[in-house]
Amino acid sequence: MASLEPPAAAPAGAGAAASVSSLDARTRRGRVFAWALWDWGSAAFNAVATTFVFTVYVTGSSFGDKTANSAALSWALAIAGIVVLLIAPVTGQRSDASAHRKRWLAINTGVVVLTLALMFFVHPSPAYLWFGLALLAIGTVFFELASVNYNAMLAQISTPRTVGKVSGFGWGMGYIGGIVLLLILYFGFIEPDVGLFGVTGEDGLAVRVSMLIAAVWMALSALPVLFAVPENRPLDPEAPRVGFFASYGVLFRSIRDLWTHSRQTVYFLFASAIFRDGLTGVFTFGGVLAAGTFGFTPGQVIIFAIAANVVAGVATIASGALDDRFGPKPLILTSLVGLVISGLAVFVFHGGGQTIFWIFGLILCLFVGPAQSASRTYLARLIPPGREGQVFGLYATTGRAAVFLAPTAFGLFVTIGGAQVWGILGIVLVLLVGLALLIPVRAAGAPR
Template identity: 25%
Template sequence: MTTARTSDQPGSAASRRREQRAWYWYDWANSAYITSVGTVLIGPYLTSVAERDACGRVGTTDNPCDGNVDLLGLGLSAGSLVFYVVTFATLLSAVVLPIVGAVADRVESKRTLLARLAWAGAIAACCMFLVAGSNWQLGALLLVVANLCMGASLTVYDAILIDIAEPDERDRVSSRGWAFGYLGGGLLLLLNLGLVLGAGDLIGTDTAVRISLLSAGLWWGGFTIVAYRGLRDHPPLDVVADPRQDAGLVQRSFGQLWSTLKHLKNYPQTMLFLIAYLFYNDGIQTVIYSSSVFGQKQLGFSQEVLIATILLVQFVAIAGALSFGRVARSIGARRTIMGGLVVWMVIVSVGYVLPAGQVVPFLVLATGIGIVMGGTQALSRSLYSQMIPKGREAEYFSLYQAAERGTSWLGTLVFGLVHQMTGSYRPAIFALIVFFLVGFVLLVRLDPRRAIREAGNTVPAAV
């Protein structure tokens, strides 16, 4: 009888590399939803659907079009609706995601939990095909469900990084995952661009957009299978004991959550990073969410120009994520992220004065976004993974996901409120500079080596 080669054993370098390649596929899978749906299509499309409802009852002087839709008796601006929906989804995630993380720390198969959450979100994305006419309520509900499932699946996905990569590998692995995700999201967006441009006149732009929403859900669910099959099960290790051993899984998970929140003060540097990340990532996510609405409603660009611009951002971001990973190996992740935040502050400042109707300045600004977008997020994920105490990886990543892509809340709330107060998206985009500035100042105070030692982990060569 032959024995397996040492290099093939679980935990070996060869085994880790195989799992890392499988892990990248979930970035490839979910980025299709984030790009085609979250970044490009759902904002302007749901806004247009809401505007049709807001003005669909016009016909008498007693019922003029005021641009508002009715939600539970509240008059909400149709132009701000999508930002309020995202805000609500994230507030809901603040309750749900920590429980998902606590469960994930205890399940025998994180990959199965990841896949189930992803497939639930993919089904919601597919159902966005049914959003038509003035039925913005269905679109809002599906957006909440899909975003919640996305955040929950990413909580588990990010925690798996710790299982498959050593501390000195994580900047590289995280950056490659982001780059691979941008490639996947960009390819599907390219196909959707061809559909909207080529078939829009034949089947109508709205129908082309709805088919694109469906394709993103199918892509997300389909490629999740590749990640699921390539990852291994890593049994939970060093899980914090709960005295209620006879309680159910969810009850015990609530117990771990309460314990983590209660003892978070024991990790002051980790908490400082979380606060910093909450601010600057809210700024990043709001720029991503608002870019298509800003370009269409404020600058007057067509849907085709916006899709092409986001496509440019996607492919530039591949090089940006990989470049940030290389820079971090020399000067550390914290300093590299801080440099990226300076660029973000420049970007939102330029956005405030960007001339309407001129494509070239808009493309230059989009190129700058692509360079820093993936790099800051990829390095934030890998840096945070070093600061998490053992046995609470997924639960801590659930707190991280409360400010992660697709689940920002304070930034979208500020953006929506400033737009509603001023009637313009320019001051709304400029207001986001506060988030990057606060994040930068907090990172200046962060001592990453101390944070890693406090969490009981090995300090890598460069942080």
Template identity: 30%
Template structure:
């Protein structure tokens, strides 16, 4: 991270240490995605917990779908509540405790413990996703508008380093355990403790140094917290015509993130079921891909601020389409490795770019709420894409290549929707948002 030029990109009053503490949360929580969702526990769930039954992949995707459905029901209201009472940081702490706790409890999941695994995955992923939405809502408070892409890229790039550390520690343990002749049901649970511990320790700087700059919004006496939160959300939906480019981008996110979430959720399963990788091979693959993803997030953060939000996202979606075709065609490991690293490059870039554009389209007084809507779109995609893959693989009798090819359709749809977004108009709507929000509050 180029420390020496940070101040010109940061909002007034924001220190380098505070930006680092914000990025440390991406560093901390990335281990959950990397180890639990992408590299280790997902394959363990299918092979050991579900005993390699044909419905195993669908059961995994359905479990995640339940957690994302809960997020869809709660994220916008949670965001509205966080804005109204200026409690993003407090809610972030609660979500962190929840994710760490339920990830650690995955240690007790063994062969055939299907329902225990399902419950713990639903809960841990719910709290993980809540935290991701909340930490993202701090971004517009830390960076100047012209540098949202750069600062978002720093955070996402740093996050992949955290994922690397968690996966690297887990890989070291797994390699040792396999050398001792231990089966997966003995060494995979320990990686859950490693991941939970690293998440807890690495997030400490965030809660020590990150500031809650939001101020409580005016409240109406006699209204409950839930009623007021729904009232604020209702006002946002009522004024959605004033944020038409935001609404279009959210629909774009639903589709292209459906493809991304499929790759994140099922990468290890595809590697083992379609390409014949074992646990160690898969972990090493994901470790290398995380390096590529970190480089992509860092590099494209600067590129985005230079060439624009839409061209950057369009470039990454083109890369995703090529990646799907390469993975579908791959019969040997070199071509699959190429596809996997292209996915990593596009993953870091597209995730960072999407978060920055949402921040660019968000009014100052509704940041957490609009990032809650972003979370809603991402989580809807997290149901749509992986469940489609799971159903196709189940119905086709385990044809993972066909399921991967169909995933590419979501990137094509997302690219088509993206072309209709006007960034300047969307930014103007965000700048008018303060006036709109003030009028709305007066009516509440």
């Protein structure tokens, strides 16, 4: 952490000034660490609720037909995505104007924690299917809204010289937090016949208790940022307050102004929406390919997932220095090229079996996290001061608008090729389109 914001050198004979500078540097490092702990805790929702544990549980045969359950899950998350699409920019814009960014981070995070805790009451029965899916959908909406406020804080706790390291550290903490929490839940409750505190799998108790643990994990991890990071300042203290629906008029005028005065930001939002969906597809379909094409057992998939998160987390933290040294665009471009080459290698050499997937799958993971983190810092460098919440709200919205691309391309290529492994080419295509759209976008402000 010491490297995130080194203290300024003090002139000779200025001992008191040096002490103040050292104190300020420690305060800044403390704020960065507190901010990154929210990313660490977010694994409770990202990894446990929506990826590896609760969605697998609620779409299982205990809740009815698996195919119908999976379709119901996709509809629930699609509705959640539409809600985010419609309200994220407005809520972000309002937090900029009202200087209540931290307050809304607390409220939105609190709702996510509540939905995680309520998942304990989702018993393995068809009668509870839609209750569980509703909790997932509500949690998804408020998690995305919380992420808007959280990402907007990046400008408050970093400088142009350190934004890459800070963003990479936070994103890496998210990967590592996911590893730690999954290991605790899997080996403490889910895997053993009798887990900690005598918990068993009867009546879905192992999973249901895991969701309570996840709720506590996220709540405790979210507290430090609420105490350590100060509230943002209002964009215009003299501006009159407007109602929620009137905020859409303000938003559209702001977008028009953004197009006029910061067009590169709009171009980047569009390009990043494409390649970020490809990045999501790498992890979303990685487990599917591991099991369906390369013959991994469920246990082997989890082991690979843990290894993948370790590689992604370490690479993301390490890439922060490269971001600050060379700028985020070269890092994103390099990462996307690396992803395309690695993805093609998995497809071309898939006859080599699990060894090929381990080698090139982990190489893929080397590039996913750095591309995600650098995308956040690229935008942070482009945003006009005081409009972080609004623009990161648009970032969430554009990401949701493109969320269908990777699944559609994956399915299309599977249909064309007649085998699951052809889906890799669909993900590669999405990444290539995003790469092509990013190339002409002018680089964000150079580090200084």
